[in-house]
Amino acid sequence: MLRQALHEFRISTRGRGLYEITREVSDWVSRAGLAGGLLTLHLRHTSASLLIQENADPDVRRDLESFFTRLAPDGDPLFVHTVEGADDMPSHVRAALTAVSLSIPVKDGKLALGTWQGIYIWEHRLAPHSRTITAHLVGE
């Protein structure tokens, strides 16, 4: 019979960048003891994202950062909403261009991630922040 579980993850970021959370998330999924099901993560913020990306070469994350910095530069004179800082509106843009919710099936008791896939929280603000992710699991 299907059942569900809910959990909150709190992650402290140290400013802009990608922070891997695959381990914490996988551990929680394992403890739920489901053979098969679906994990969904939702980030409760509008200036950070959830991202599944390559966890092998750190240069991939550095290059992703470079690309998004060029695409949505801090202090862009296009923006009117500047009261929260030169990096705030670019952070909202980055969040709109990426994702705040993600779903990953659970198969044979574990997350069905690809070999090179890691789950990341992407902090877009320059200053450290405390971020909350709500996780939902359904399966049996």
Next chain:
Amino acid sequence: MLRQALHEFRISTRGRGLYEITREVSDWVSRAGLAGGLLTLHLRHTSASLLIQENADPDVRRDLESFFTRLAPDGDPLFVHTVEGADDMPSHVRAALTAVSLSIPVKDGKLALGTWQGIYIWEHRLAPHSRTITAHLVGE
């Protein structure tokens, strides 16, 4: 025991822009009477998006619009598919860059949105449209 509910939301847009639907969606979730679960929204169109963004300062939405207008301008000579208007292909690009489905957990009987998060339908076409969102809820 887990149960589910399905619903269709119909939203009339008045041309390009962000339209908040947090209230309608939250009300439907509340009426379902689940303590915990997962809400998923899917937009049945290819020239509009679903977006979770800041619902405090309206300038944030204006700046998002400015950014996407600069990134994917109407009438871009790059595009071959122009038969449906100069704003059609940029609308498909915006839809590809953002999201057509979103999932948000339900916790303590309500949507687990962050303090500043609102749910929006983002109309990318210049003309008014009638848009349909299918909603799925699972939980107990």
Next chain:
Amino acid sequence: MLRQALHEFRISTRGRGLYEITREVSDWVSRAGLAGGLLTLHLRHTSASLLIQENADPDVRRDLESFFTRLAPDGDPLFVHTVEGADDMPSHVRAALTAVSLSIPVKDGKLALGTWQGIYIWEHRLAPHSRTITAHLVGE
């Protein structure tokens, strides 16, 4: 009573481009025999995407490809991670800008896709690849 199903789709791509998988996915959903529910797809790769887009005019797909090629060109001197080829880092960028998971409700026994919506796997690498999608279905 709610039940679930899991499945793996394997798709062989012939290099960069959009490959429609609506038929295979719809067929599997139909065979599951649910009146209502939710389908979730997750792509197990970091250099390809899942996309819901217009399945009418092939020029739409060609124009999407042109736009993303201009936005994240192969061989961009910005990138440090070039060991896997000039098209590898742009592929990770495209994957970050689009989606690797998608959810679509099932209603009246079939996928609640819009009239013009097709489900695509978007291969971002230039060379052919074998791609795996894990599918999860919950409903009754």
